[in-house]
Amino acid sequence: MQLGVNSLALPRLALTAGEPAGVGPELLIRLAATALAANFVALTDRGLLERAAQRCGAAIQLLDDDGENIACRPPGTLRVRHIPLLETELPGRPDPSNARHVLAALTEAADGCRSGRYAAVVTAPLQKSSINDAGIRFSGHTEFFAEHSHADVVMMLASPELRVALATTHLPLRAVSAAIDAASLERTLRIVHEELRAKFGFAEPRIAVLGLNPHAGESGHIGHEEIETIIPVMNKLRQQGMQLLGPLPADTAFVPAQRTRYDAVLAMYHDQALPVLKSEAFDRTVNVTLGLPFIRTSVDHGTALDLAGTGKADPASLIAAARMAMDLASRNKR
Known part of the structure; x- marks a missing residue:
């Protein structure tokens, strides 16, 4: 279903979890627990989110994403487009084996935004060194989306x-x-x-x-x-x-x-x-990539490997990024 068919539909925002061993998965769980009026779709491994929810002590209901628009999202619900990990994460210790999982999520986000499946993408932090250690040249989110979109x-x-x-x-x-x-x-x-x-x-x-x-x-x-x-x-x-x-x-x-x-x-x-x-x-600063054919916002901090697995990472920047993506998507829709 294309976005904008139902004027009451919440914006479908693609969420990428970034580095599986970092704080990104836990930040997605914290974001899902808010009452923000968006249809969040996590592009990551379902088990990764389940384990992150346990570490956060959060009761989150994970739902398979069926691609449909919704008019409301109860706090504590999160739709998931399952992209499997290659290896189970160990918080604080990035594994280059999962580099292709990270890139697959970014590719799905970019392709989905360009096709209309998502109104915007909001990215959690990733570990560039881990992707390069896997033998894949990688400079960062911004450069990846620019090259993928020829922008x-x-x-x-x-x-x-x-x-x-x-x-x-x-x-x-x-x-x-x-x-x-x-x-x-x-x-x-x-x-x-x-x-x-x-x-x-x-x-x-x-x-x-x-x-x-x-x-x-x-x-x-x-x-x-x-x-x-x-x-x-x-x-x-x-x-x-x-x-x-x-x-x-x-x-x-x-x-x-x-x-x-x-x-x-x-x-x-x-x-x-x-x-x-x-x-x-x-805690209110958002990274926005200008020039892309879609909306992309991100946190303004790194993977915080020292906090990964503790459930104590502050979600304020990711929440701010989601709010800005919602505002930009709403203005773009109008």
């Missing part, structure tokens, strides 16, 4: 108060300047602009662009990237109608007076802006 993507971290997109992601600082060229910066800004319109509902998005150097280069006295690359790209896109602010010095871009002037920020590198976001909203 150019941008990573955005968002809280209810602040949205931060990244021009570069996980690079050493010495490599950042060379990675920011005119073509990549223009492509990134176009994706951010279009996704703020299409998925977040901003008719005319206002985007603050941070400079790369201290004081945004201070007119070339502290670096030339702003003059040679960032400003020319911004001027070109302004002439095409984009509302771009900056380049702004990163040390003052997040003060309250500045925040009222923009809807999102484009930072030049990972740690330029994310410490601000995480320091004020760590």
Whole structure:
């Protein structure tokens, strides 16, 4: 049944459990125990969820997913599309034998979103090293979904108060300047602009662009990237109608007076802006992949192997990711 046939149907959200030996399965159980009005479909091993529920001390009813829409979901129920593990998990100790299980779940999520089986996918954290140890080259969720969908993507971290997109992601600082060229910066800004319109509902998005150097280069006295690359790209896109602010010095871009002037920020590198976001909203920050032909949100933390199996992992970030996926899916449906 295609989504949207029944206007009263809850959004079908695909949930991936990530690393079986991490906290992801337990977080899915905690999410299922909430009263969030979504039709959650876990793409993972049924036994894995049963064991996670036992560790959490949670009474969760697992139901086989029949692909149908539902109008309500009693708290404590979770639909499952069974994808078997290769080896039973041992909390805290990732097993490369289960790498193909993890990738199968991601493939089902991507294919299901593109075909209309799911309105969005919400991902729990995975262990990249375990997949690579299995002999499979793997950079992360974002890169997997981008390659699978043949899409150019941008990573955005968002809280209810602040949205931060990244021009570069996980690079050493010495490599950042060379990675920011005119073509990549223009492509990134176009994706951010279009996704703020299409998925977040901003008719005319206002985007603050941070400079790369201290004081945004201070007119070339502290670096030339702003003059040679960032400003020319911004001027070109302004002439095409984009509302771009900056380049702004990163040390003052997040003060309250500045925040009222923009809807999102484009930072030049990972740690330029994310410490601000995480320091004020760590448990409410969501990773959103922009540029995909479907909605994907995720937690903003890792597998927490030291907490795996204890039932004590905090589900706040996964709940926030699910809420954002629901909001985006609802706006997309309208």
